[in-house]
Amino acid sequence: MKAIVVKEPGDAEQLHVTEQPKPEVKTGELLVNVKAAAINRTDIVSREGKSGYLDNPILGVEVSGIVVKAGKGTNVEIGTRVMGLVNGGGYAEYAVIPAERAMVIPESLSFEEGVAIPEVFLTAFQTLFWLGDLQSNETVLIHAGGSGVGTAAIQLAKQLMNADVITTAGSDKKLDYCRSLGADLCINYKEQNFAEEVLKATSNQGANVILDFIGASYWKQNLTSLTVDGRLILIGVLGGAEVEQVNLMELMAKRIQLKGTLLTPRSDQYKADLTRDFVNKAIPLFNKSKLKPVIDHVFPFDEVQKAHKHMESNKNIGKIILRIT
């Protein structure tokens, strides 16, 4: 089968289509004829040789496609349209997926739309609800509102918890898009101090939950933006990892909870539990069009280098998809 591997750890030019053996299906797994794969930041980190999570030489952590073979202990029918997270090997004509993590694609959605769901919606769902414990009508500040996880988080916070959603982004185009997804207040971080705007919008109370991908450069403003008992969920450090000075008394006085997480290296069991909870609570809303996958661009299989460069240029709103077959 055709599959994409990395020649040498490095930039996007290292990505090449090669011939690889079709994967074997083990107990509890499904073999999927992959129709589409999505590009994720973790793929770029893997491409650069900076993470050791996955021992699969084929990149890619999420796919959509058709089940062509079902391993022992599974009860999914051949021909089912599924989407979900895989342990590497997604940029390929065939991939194996643990059956517990395969979600049936909502009928109203295409394969490209389906593959735009798992990573970003599961991450947003996990961080907002499992870690952030977002409650009905609370206020949530979602950074990088135009990113994949950002666009998913805005919708989930609004549709599942009727939250007051505040979001930041760096262009008016992105902010307009966030507004169309349901964000109540959209802040251009290049032009405004977001902490001041959050306090203004919340009668100086601050947000209950912050979803942050930025890290060090937002640290002080994030703490200022949080209310008492606020939860700061950290899932990226695009703005640096080293904070120069942290005042622990400030954390204690506000009773802040700081939780750092990464989804990809979690256990199979965790991903299966998360998938089940998401399927119950969120999937029905896709068929009702209350939630929608957000696609920036679909690239053909052999334009994978372009697809990676597009993500690295940081201009996308929503997911970048690779059409496989």
Place this chain on the structure above:
Amino acid sequence: MKAIVVKEPGDAEQLHVTEQPKPEVKTGELLVNVKAAAINRTDIVSREGKSGYLDNPILGVEVSGIVVKAGKGTNVEIGTRVMGLVNGGGYAEYAVIPAERAMVIPESLSFEEGVAIPEVFLTAFQTLFWLGDLQSNETVLIHAGGSGVGTAAIQLAKQLMNADVITTAGSDKKLDYCRSLGADLCINYKEQNFAEEVLKATSNQGANVILDFIGASYWKQNLTSLTVDGRLILIGVLGGAEVEQVNLMELMAKRIQLKGTLLTPRSDQYKADLTRDFVNKAIPLFNKSKLKPVIDHVFPFDEVQKAHKHMESNKNIGKIILRIT
């Protein structure tokens, strides 16, 4: 009635016994003839004029005594022996306590023993279980094992969760005492690097939960001591509040949860809920002698200055008590 107030914000010499009006009982409150009050660090902070939590001029946040009057909406019998947290006003012959926070003193315990329970056991219970989510057979690192909260936490972690308990203290006397309470590994932080010892004792896995009162000076060693998905619960900054250079990627990679908290400024509702949970799960173990209040010293009412100085000298193991009547 006789009560202790602060003349001017400052040192222990500012504490004086004065004549004050008996407090009025409001709806939902009990009037208690106070038999004993406990000294807490928060009293010292209040004495120094550094906190604005309590508007009561009389110091003291926990008492034991006999109910002499019950406000509307309560159903506690006159004559009941109770202990619990009050909103200031504890160093006095009479004090009011919200009925929801009054716990019946276990039959086998005296008033002095009873008053040694609420603050430290509720704090330890809240931080270990509500915030730290300590599970059966997990490993917990409890700093300042000889302190009031430390001695309570060692017992609760052991008796309720059969946890592996690792503790630190600065003298062999304190460490021996911790061992007698059930601690499995006792580390002298003046002589050993506690992170190294924790890793050695856990096959390099680290602890699941850390209960820390020290803050900045322990920051790096604490992060090293935590395992993946570890919870660092911060309830004091005796070793400084300002941490230089925090690496957020380290927090994310280990999926660490950092929670800062203070108990005294929590809401009445929170304290009532916490009290109820504690009464159900922990109080029965006092009558079975599986848990025991730890008393360092009992001072008579008019030696309150000595009692404060004793706490400030940092040599106590367990609670310092003021006998009122």
